[in-house]
Amino acid sequence: MYPSISAPPSSVGALAFSQARTSSRNAFSGSLRSKSTSIPYPRLMQQAGQVSPDGYWLWNGTEWVPNPYRPPVVAQWAPPFETPRFRATMTTVFLIANAIALGLGILWTVLNIAYIQTPNPDQAFTAVWGVLALAYLALLFGTLIPAGVFFSMWVHRVVRNMPALGSPDWRRSPGWSVGSSFIPILSLFYPYWAVLDAWRASDPRWRWLNQTARKSLGVPALPAVWWTLYLLALVMNRISAVMDRSSDVGTRVAGSAVDIASSVVLIGAAVLAIFVVRDLTARQELKNELISSGRLA
Known part of the structure; x- marks a missing residue:
């Protein structure tokens, strides 16, 4: 019978530590x-x-x-998130007012068709035609200019918020995203691309989204349809302007009909623009809330 030999206390401690470390790694x-x-x-x-x-x-x-x-990932300084809610609200107000102005313009165009087809319009008809034209132009530009200003401010804010929401690599800077709206040819594409980039960057499912990841998210339908209607309205308006310069009464009447159709399309684009502004603002606020609360890391 051999005497039992117990392990030294130090060996027992080392063995216990090794087993605990292995189990913690497995867990x-x-x-x-x-x-x-x-x-x-x-x-x-x-x-x-x-x-x-x-x-x-x-x-x-x-x-x-x-x-x-x-x-x-190296943490980089990013401008703090600022909600675009106020700018979105003001943009919405003036877009609604501008849609009303376009509706008044449709009424004036209908009256203008009758005016064109009247050989010798009387003074009362001419006065009504002129007053309605002045009211239409005043309301149109009185709402279009503020809508454009607040929309540009809103675009600047949503693009500026991208680094705070996990997309520090702007496709274009906030200033350039707005400035391109006033440059011919570029204004047909760059504003839409700025909104699209901010829309993708505001996806609340992912904390970090670089340019490659944002492009892989695809093209959302709402911004795409909005900008398509806007471009279509511009083309139709240009066609109407060319036809309206004709000396033929029938061509001018047809041009007025095209102008009415372009106004209807533009009203549709304005309505969709309101939804784009509203939804993108909500997406940014939601993602910022998730990041701030630690639910998106």
Whole structure:
């Protein structure tokens, strides 16, 4: 019978420490695997090695795991988030007023068709035609200019908020996003691209979105339809202006009909612009709230 030999106290402590460390590592790995399955885009990638749009996760063929190849993110200073709510409200008010002005313009155009077709209009008819034209122009430009100013201010704010919401790499700076609206040709595309970039950057599902990740999110329907209607109205208005310069009465009447159609399309674009401003403002406020509360990190 051999006497029992007990391990030295130091060996027992080392063994216990080693076992505890191993169990804690296993627990951490298990929790990490369980978290990786809760990523909100399990069907986005189907091939092993694909990376999520925000760059944080890697699809290993069966589940999302933390991306080990993601370079470390260096915290950069970003302008603090400021809500565009006031600018959005003022933009909405003047867009509604401008839509009313366009409706008055449709009434004037209908009257103008009758005026064109009347060989010798009397003074009363001419007076009504002239007063309505002045009222239309005053209301049109009295609402169009403030709407453009507040919309530009709103675009500046939503683009400026992008770094605070996790997209520090602007496609274009806030100043250039607004300034391009006043440059011929560029004004046909750049304002829409600025709004589209801010819309994607405000996606509340992901904390960080660089340009590549934002482009992968696709084109939302609302901004695309809004800008399509706006461009269509510009083309129709240009056609109407050319036809209105004709000396033929029939051509001028047809041009007035095209002008009415362009006003209807432009009213539709104004309505959609209101929804774009409202929804993008709400998206930015929601994402900022999620970031501030720690629910989106």
